[in-house]
Amino acid sequence: AQLRAKFGTYYDKIPMVWFWGKIWLRTKSRRSPLDQEKLGYFNGSFQVIVDALVDACEAAGVRLVRSGLSRISQGEGSTWVAHDESDSTSTHVDAMLATVPSHIFQKLAPALPPGYVAKLDALVYEAAVVAILELDRPLSDVYWLNIADDDLPFTAVIEHTNFVSAEKYQGKHFVYLSKYMEPDHPWFTMRSDDVIAAYLPHLTKINPAFESSWIQNWWVFRERAAQPITPMQYSERMPEHRTPLKNLYLANTTQIYPEDRGTNYSVRLGNDIARMIIGALGEESGEAP
Ligand SMILES: Cc1cc2nc3c(=O)[nH]c(=O)nc-3n(C[C@H](O)[C@H](O)[C@H](O)COP(=O)(O)OP(=O)(O)OC[C@H]3O[C@@H](n4cnc5c(N)ncnc54)[C@H](O)[C@@H]3O)c2cc1C
Numbered sequence: 001a002q003l004r005a006k007f008g009t010y011y012d013k014i015p016m017v018w019f020w021g022k023i024w025l026r027t028k029s030r031r032s033p034l035d036q037e038k039l040g041y042f043n044g045s046f047q048v049i050v051d052a053l054v055d056a057c058e059a060a061g062v063r064l065v066r067s068g069l070s071r072i073s074q075g076e077g078s079t080w081v082a083h084d085e086s087d088s089t090s091t092h093v094d095a096m097l098a099t100v101p102s103h104i105f106q107k108l109a110p111a112l113p114p115g116y117v118a119k120l121d122a123l124v125y126e127a128a129v130v131a132i133l134e135l136d137r138p139l140s141d142v143y144w145l146n147i148a149d150d151d152l153p154f155t156a157v158i159e160h161t162n163f164v165s166a167e168k169y170q171g172k173h174f175v176y177l178s179k180y181m182e183p184d185h186p187w188f189t190m191r192s193d194d195v196i197a198a199y200l201p202h203l204t205k206i207n208p209a210f211e212s213s214w215i216q217n218w219w220v221f222r223e224r225a226a227q228p229i230t231p232m233q234y235s236e237r238m239p240e241h242r243t244p245l246k247n248l249y250l251a252n253t254t255q256i257y258p259e260d261r262g263t264n265y266s267v268r269l270g271n272d273i274a275r276m277i278i279g280a281l282g283e284e285s286g287e288a289p
Contacts, residue, residue, distance in 0.1 A: 096247065132177075
């Protein structure tokens with residue numbers, strides 16, 4: 001049921017190394033097998049870290065361009081050019097690292113060799129719809145409830161304020177309802193208020209006393225590239241970080257394997273790729289990295 005919840009119709013294609021990794025990750029946070037697992041949370045969410053990183057980069061003189069890209073192109077020699085959404089501003093760089101999902105990378109990048117494109121295409125993503133409810137009281141006393149019942153339209157009910165006290169949120173209670181699905185699933189494009197309306201009757205299965213008047217606010221978020229589906233023997237087909245085009249690199253969640261993608265691994269990946277690029281540029285200029 002858990003594999004179906006996360007991987008939808010691909011549930012029987014998932015190598016057991018994924019499942020092992022998930023169990024191992026949780027188990028190793030316990031001092032003994034009978035202990036509770038240890039979970040951490042950044043007060044104020046990951047946004048606190050993102051804001052601190054932005055401040056640190058700006059203080060170090062990094063120029064941050066807060067615009068999406070429409071395309072990237074090769075500049076003089078083996079340099080690269082990033083073109084903004086309106087294609088009116090371009091930024092020239094010695095090396096380009098793309099951290100967007102693979103299907104977006106293929107649209108942004110110039111003709112990539114077919115062998116590399118085949119590797120990018122070897123992996124598909126599940127999409128996700130996530131609803132967040134702000135309640136004036138708790139829904140239940142459970143923090144993380146995985147749902148194996150196909151009759152419910154969501155596959156996890158995570159009551160954040162059963163982990164981090166509601167006192168930190170002026171007494172508000174937050175419940176996160178998640179659902180992974182194929183990107184062409186009707187739920188993915190359903191209007192947000194229809195998603196909420198469809199979810200509400202099912203919340204009484206979690207707490208029979210639940211009433212919609214408890215909801216003070218709600219939000220619905222969607223992510224097209226939520227969960228990479230790694231097939232068997234994926235390690236042999238995983239796209240390399242160093243693309244066949246000189247000084248063009250890729251680092252995204254499809255290159256985290258065999259672990260399940262997660263923020264920790266993306267930070268690890270960022271450090272690894274930064275070292276790789278600094279090393280390569282150092283070799284080019286003849287300087288030690
Ligand atoms: C529903 C859900 C729940 C999750 N839960 C957890 C969890 O509990 N713990 C955990 O550790 N991880 C969790 N993850 C995974 C975590 O979010 C990812 O591992 C992490 O965000 C990957 O970081 P990234 O920088 O590689 O990609 P992303 O965070 O996806 O960043 C890619 C960025 O590229 C940007 N982009 C796209 N197109 C363009 C363009 N044309 N130009 C410029 N920018 C563009 C996007 O806007 C996005 O900001 C969850 C993910 C999902 C979807």
